[in-house]
Amino acid sequence: MNTLQRPLDGRIIGGVCAGLAQRFGWKPLTVRILFLLSCLLPGPQFIAYIALWIIMPSEGSARATA
Structure with missing residues (x-):
C-alpha cells in the first residue's frame, strides 16, 4: 500500500488531493x-x-523516506 505523501507530478496547488488519491487508489480528479x-x-475544509x-x-523528501 502506498504511503501518504504529496507526489511531485500531478500537483495543482499543494499536491494534497493527488497524494490522497494516490494513497487510496482513486483518480486525483475524483x-x-x-x-x-x-x-x-x-x-x-480549507x-x-x-x-x-x-x-x-x-x-x-527526507521525511518521506525515513
Whole structure:
C-alpha cells in the first residue's frame, strides 16, 4: 500500500488531493471534485487542506523516506 505523501507530478496547488488519491487508489480528479463539493458544506475544509499540506511529506523528501 502506498504511503501518504504529496507526489511531485500531478500537483495543482499543494499536491494534497493527488497524494490522497494516490494513497487510496482513486483518480486525483475524483478527490479534487469531492474536496470542492465539500466546500459547499460548513466546516474547516480549507484549514484541513493547509494542515495536510504542512503535515504530508513531499515525495522524495527526507521525511518521506525515513
